[in-house]
Amino acid sequence: MKHLLSIDELTADDLRDVLRITPSFAEVAQRRISKVPALRGQTVALLFYEDSTRTRLSFEIAAKRLSADTLNVSVKTSSVNKGESLRDTAETIEAMGIDAVVVRHRSSGVPWQLTKWLDASVINAGDGWHQHPTQALLDCFTLQQQLGDLSGSHIVMVGDIKHSRVARSDVQALTMLGAEVTLVAPPTLLPPAIASWPVRASHDLDASLRDADAVYLLRMQSERQHEALVPDLREYTTRYGLTAARAAALEPKVPILHPGPMNRGVEIAADVPDLDQVVVVDQVRNGVAVRMAVLFLLLGSGSEQAMPDEVATAGATR
Amino acid sequence: MSALLIRGGTVVDANGTGVRDVGVADGVIVAPDAVPGSATVIDAADCVVSTGLVDLHAHMGEPGDEAAETMLTGGRAAVLGGFTTVLAMPDTWPRVDTAAVVEHVRMLAKAALCHVEVAGCITVDSAGTHLAPLGELADVGVQFVTDCGAGIQNPLLMRRVLEYAKPFGITVAQPANCLELSVGAQMNEGEWSSRLGLAGAPAEAEEIMVMRDISLARLTGARLHFQTLSTAGSFAIVSAAQRSGVRVSAEVASHHLALSDADLAAYDTCRKVEPPLRDSSDTVAACEGVASGLIDCVVSDHTPQTTDRKERPFDHAEPGSVGLETALAVALTREIDITHVLRAMSWRPAELLGLGSPTQRTISPGAQADITIIDPHERFSVSTRTQATAGTNSAFEGAELRGRVRSTIVAGRVVVQDGQVTP
Amino acid sequence: MGERERRGAPPYGGSFVSRAQVMDVDQIRRAVKRMAHEIVERNGGLDGLVIVGLQTGGVEPAIHLVEALDTIEGVRVPLGTVDVAFHRDDIGLRPVLPEAPTDIPIELDARTVVLVDDVLFTGRTVRAALDALQDFGRPRAVQLAVMVDRGHRELPIRADYVGKNLPTARTEAVAVTMNSVDIGEMVK
Numbered sequence: 070m071k072h073l074l075s076i077d078e079l080t081a082d083d084l085r086d087v088l089r090i091t092p093s094f095a096e097v098a099q100r101r102i103s104k105v106p107a108l109r110g111q112t113v114a115l116l117f118y119e120d121s122t123r124t125r126l127s128f129e130i131a132a133k134r135l136s137a138d139t140l141n142v143s144v145k146t147s148s149v150n151k152g153e154s155l156r157d158t159a160e161t162i163e164a165m166g167i168d169a170v171v172v173r174h175r176s177s178g179v180p181w182q183l184t185k186w187l188d189a190s191v192i193n194a195g196d197g198w199h200q201h202p203t204q205a206l207l208d209c210f211t212l213q214q215q216l217g218d219l220s221g222s223h224i225v226m227v228g229d230i231k232h233s234r235v236a237r238s239d240v241q242a243l244t245m246l247g248a249e250v251t252l253v254a255p256p257t258l259l260p261p262a263i264a265s266w267p268v269r270a271s272h273d274l275d276a277s278l279r280d281a282d283a284v285y286l287l288r289m290q291s292e293r294q295h296e297a298l299v300p301d302l303r304e305y306t307t308r309y310g311l312t313a314a315r316a317a318a319l320e321p322k323v324p325i326l327h328p329g330p331m332n333r334g335v336e337i338a339a340d341v342p343d344l345d346q347v348v349v350v351d352q353v354r355n356g357v358a359v360r361m362a363v364l365f366l367l368l369g370s371g372s373e374q375a376m377p378d379e380v381a382t383a384g385a386t387r
Numbered sequence: 388m389s390a391l392l393i394r395g396g397t398v399v400d401a402n403g404t405g406v407r408d409v410g411v412a413d414g415v416i417v418a419p420d421a422v423p424g425s426a427t428v429i430d431a432a433d434c435v436v437s438t439g440l441v442d443l444h445a446h447m448g449e450p451g452d453e454a455a456e457t458m459l460t461g462g463r464a465a466v467l468g469g470f471t472t473v474l475a476m477p478d479t480w481p482r483v484d485t486a487a488v489v490e491h492v493r494m495l496a497k498a499a500l501c502h503v504e505v506a507g508c509i510t511v512d513s514a515g516t517h518l519a520p521l522g523e524l525a526d527v528g529v530q531f532v533t534d535c536g537a538g539i540q541n542p543l544l545m546r547r548v549l550e551y552a553k554p555f556g557i558t559v560a561q562p563a564n565c566l567e568l569s570v571g572a573q574m575n576e577g578e579w580s581s582r583l584g585l586a587g588a589p590a591e592a593e594e595i596m597v598m599r600d601i602s603l604a605r606l607t608g609a610r611l612h613f614q615t616l617s618t619a620g621s622f623a624i625v626s627a628a629q630r631s632g633v634r635v636s637a638e639v640a641s642h643h644l645a646l647s648d649a650d651l652a653a654y655d656t657c658r659k660v661e662p663p664l665r666d667s668s669d670t671v672a673a674c675e676g677v678a679s680g681l682i683d684c685v686v687s688d689h690t691p692q693t694t695d696r697k698e699r700p701f702d703h704a705e706p707g708s709v710g711l712e713t714a715l716a717v718a719l720t721r722e723i724d725i726t727h728v729l730r731a732m733s734w735r736p737a738e739l740l741g742l743g744s745p746t747q748r749t750i751s752p753g754a755q756a757d758i759t760i761i762d763p764h765e766r767f768s769v770s771t772r773t774q775a776t777a778g779t780n781s782a783f784e785g786a787e788l789r790g791r792v793r794s795t796i797v798a799g800r801v802v803v804q805d806g807q808v809t810p
Numbered sequence: 811m812g813e814r815e816r817r818g819a820p821p822y823g824g825s826f827v828s829r830a831q832v833m834d835v836d837q838i839r840r841a842v843k844r845m846a847h848e849i850v851e852r853n854g855g856l857d858g859l860v861i862v863g864l865q866t867g868g869v870e871p872a873i874h875l876v877e878a879l880d881t882i883e884g885v886r887v888p889l890g891t892v893d894v895a896f897h898r899d900d901i902g903l904r905p906v907l908p909e910a911p912t913d914i915p916i917e918l919d920a921r922t923v924v925l926v927d928d929v930l931f932t933g934r935t936v937r938a939a940l941d942a943l944q945d946f947g948r949p950r951a952v953q954l955a956v957m958v959d960r961g962h963r964e965l966p967i968r969a970d971y972v973g974k975n976l977p978t979a980r981t982e983a984v985a986v987t988m989n990s991v992d993i994g995e996m997v998k
Contacts, residue, residue, distance in 0.1 A: 094908075095911070104945070
C-alpha cells in the first residue's frame with residue numbers, strides 16, 4: 070500500500086488489517102514514554118489547504134509518536150491562490166525529500182492529482198465532498214469498540230450527506246464490514262443517484278432511530294440555508310436534529326458519533342454532547358491510533374510489497 | 388505547384404464509393420488522364436480518398452490566447468487531422484463582433500495551412516445584451532454566428548436574434564445549456580458525480596435549452612444549429628423537430644462519441660469539458676445518431692489550454708480538450724462506417740458552411756482540390772508531446788486509436804504527406 | 811522462530827518443512843524446569859522479578875516458565891508481553907506488522923526483567939526488545955532466557971538461560987513449539 074486515498078481503493082481485508090493492528094498503536098499512548106522509533110528519520114509533510122486544527126493535530130501527534138519528523142506546509146488560502154498550480158507546490162515538497170504528504174483540500178480529487186507529481190506516499194485527509202478515509206477508519210474502530218462485530222448492525226447517519234466526504238467514506242467502510250446503513254436527510258441534501266449507493270435513504274429521522282444500533286450526526290453548515298437547500302436551520306433542526314427529546318428516546322447503549330466540530334443547537338441539541346453515550350472523545354483518541362497505524366503501514370512496514378498476505382503467512386509458520 | 392496523380396485509392400464521396408485514380412492540377416480536381424506526366428504520384432492503395440474534412444467548431448487561439456495556440460500551430464494540427472477547412476470560433480480577444488475584427492482574423496489566418504472560415508458573435512462582446520451588427524458581418528462573408536460559452540440565455544433575445552438574422556441567410560448557432568440548472572457543475576450529474584464528490588449538471592440542463600430554442604425556431608421560421616450536443620435526450624428532441632419540419636441542425640464533439648463520466652474517475656482535468664462527458668449510453672446514442680444522419684456533424688471542439696490552466700484542482704481547471712488531430716480517428720475507432728463519418732465530417736459541414744451541397748462537393752473534375760487521404764486501419768497512440776497543437780490537454784492522451792491521415796491536400800497543394808506536415 | 815527465518819523465507823513467507831526433531835515434549839519440559847531452577851539460583855529467589863515474553867514466539871515459553879517458577883517457589887511472577895515491531899532496525903526493508911499490543915502490567919523500575927524468546931539467532935530481536943523496555947521504566951537488570959540458541963550472532967548479545975544449544979547453518983530454519991523443536995528449512 071503506497072497511498073491511502075479513499076476507502077473504495079481498499080479491500081475488506083485491508084480494512085480489517087488496519088483495524089486489527091490499531092490497538093497496538095493505542096497502547097503506545099499509555100506508555101510512560103509514548104514514543105516508538107518506528108518511523109525515525111522519515112518526514113511527513115502536512116499540507117492543509119483547509120483549516121482543520123483537529124485533524125492536522127491528530128496526524129501530527131501520530132507521526133511524532135512514531136518518531137517521524139513533521140513539516141507544516143502553510144498554504145495561503147486567499148482566493149488569489151485558488152487557481153495556483155498544484156504541481157508547483159507538489160514539486161517544492163518533493164525537492165525537500167519528504168516521505169509522506171498528508172493533504173486536505175476543499176477540491177475533490179486533489180490527492181489523486183498529487184500522486185502524479187510526487188514520489189512520496191500520499192494520505193488523503195479530506196478532499197472536497199469526496200473522501201476522508203482516516204475518519205472512516207477511526208469511526209469503524211470506535212463503533213467496533215462499542216458494538217463488537219459490525220456485521221448486521223444498523224447505523225443511522227443524519228445530515229448533509231450530499232456535501233459530506235465523511236458520509237461517502239463511512240458508507241463504503243461500514244458496508245464493507247457488513248453493517249446496514251440508513252442515510253437520513255431532506256431530499257435536497259441527499260446526493261444524486263442515491264439509489265446506486267448500498268444504503269437505505271429516509272426522510273423520517275424518528276422512524277429510523279427506532280431500530281438504530283448507532284447514530285452518526287453530520288455537521289450542518291449554516292451556508293446551506295442560503296442555497297435553497299433547506300428553508301432555514303430552525304426547520305432543519307426540528308426535522309433532522311438530534312434534539313434532547315430524540316436523544317432521550319434512544320436506548321443508553323446506542324452510541325452517538327460526530328466527526329466534529331459540532332454545531333450545538335443545529336444538528337445536535339446543546340446539552341446532548343454531555344451524555345455518556347456520545348463517544349466523540351473516543352473518536353478523537355482513536356483517531357490518533359488509527360493514523361499511527363496508517364502511517365506505519367505506508368512508511369514503516371516495508372509495504373512496498375503487497376503487505377498483509379506475506380506477513381500473515383510468515384506468522385502462521387512460527 | 389505541381390500537378391498530382393492520386394493512384395489506386397478508394398474514393399468515397401456523396402456520389403458513391405469506388406476505386407479510381409484522381410488528378411489534381413492548378414488547384415482543382417481534373418480527370419486522371421488529363422494530368423501531365425511530370426505530376427507527383429501519390430500512392431493511395433488501401434486508403435480512402437475523400438473531399439477535405441470540414442470542422443465546424445475549432446478554437447484557434449489567435450487573436451488573444453497565443454500561448455495556447457496560434458493560427459500556425461492550429462493550422463498544422465488541423466491538416467494533420469485531415470481538415471482542409473476549419474470554422475474558427477469567435478470567442479477570441481477581441482471577440483469577432485465587427486467587420487474589422489473579421490478582417491483582422493482573416494489576415495492572421497493566412498498563416499494557417501488550411502482554409503479558415505471566421506465565425507462571428509451574436510451579441511456585442513458575447514455579453515448577451517446587445518445584438519452584434521449581423522448585417523455587417525454577413526456583408527463581409529460571415530456565414531455562422533455563435534456567442535459560444537453560455538450562448539444566449541435570455542429567451543426574448545434569442546427570439547429577436549432568430550428573427551433578425553433570417554434575411555441574411557447566416558446560421559445562428561447555440562451551445563445548449565441552461566446556466567441556472569448547471570450552476571457550479573464540474574461534470575455530468577449522476578452516479579459518478581455522486582461518487583466523485585463533484586457538483587454535476589443534469590442532462591436536462593442541456594435538453595431544456597434544446598427544447599426552448601427549437602420552439603423559438605419553429606415560432607420564427609428561422610434556421611438554427613446546436614453546437615456540441617451531448618445527451619441522448621437532446622438527439623431525440625432534435626430528431627423529432629427535424630421530422631416535423633423545423634430547420635434545425637446539430638453537431639456532436641468527437642469526445643462525446645467515445646468518453647463518458649466514468650472516465651473521470653482519476654480526476655484527469657484534460658477530460659473536463661463543456662458540455663461534460665455524459666453517461667456511456669449517451670455515447671452510444673451519439674454514435675448511432677452520426678450513423679443515421681440525425682446528427683449532422685462531428686466536430687473537434689478543439690479547445691487548447693496552457694498547462695498551468697489544467698494543473699489545478701479539478702474544480703478550478705479550465706475546461707476543454709484539443710481535438711483536431713484525433714477527431715477523425717475517434718469516430719473511426721468507434722466503428723462508425725466511414726461513409727457516415729465522411730458525411731458528418733466533410734459533406735454536411737461543408738453544406739452548412741455554404742461551401743456547396745454534397746453533390747457539388749465531390750471528387751469530380753472542376754471541384755476545388757481539397758482532399759483528404761485516410762488509412763482507416765493504421766493504429767497510433769495519442770501523445771500531445773508529438774502533436775502539432777500547442778495545447779497539451781488531450782482527453783485521449785495515451786489512447787490507442789485507429790485511422791490515420793496519410794495526406795491532406797489544400798487547394799491543390801500537398802500540406803501533409805505520409806502523416807507529416809510538408810516543409 | 812528468529813527473524814532470520816522470516817527474512818530468509820522465500821519471499822517473506824512460505825512454510826517450514828522439518829528435517830529432524832531435535833527436542834521432544836519431555837526434553838522441552840525438563841529444559842524449562844532446569845531454566846526455572848537456574849533463574850531462582852542466579853537471582854537468589856524471585857523477589858522483584860518480571861517475566862516478559864517476546865511476541866509471538868516467546869509468549870508460550872514465558873507462560874511455561876512462570877508456571878515452573880510457581881511450582882518451585884510457590885510464587886506467581888508477574889508476566890508481560892512485548893511486541894518489538896516498532897523498534898526493529900530493519901523497518902522498511904520487509905513487511906512487519908505488530909502482532910498484538912504490548913502488555914507490561916507493572917512499572918519496571920528497579921526490577922529484574924527476564925526476557926523470554928523461543929530462538930536466539932542474530933540477536934536483533936532482543937536488541938529491539940531492550941529498546942522497547944526502556945519505554946516502561948528503568949529495570950535494575952535484564953536477563954535473557956531462550957529455548958534454543960542457534961548461533962550466528964550479529965550483535966554482542968548472549969543468553970543467560972538456554973534450553974538447548976543448537977549449531978545450525980545460516981540457511982537452515984528452526985521451529986519451536988512447546989511440544990517439539992525441529993530443524994529444517996523454509997519452502998514456498
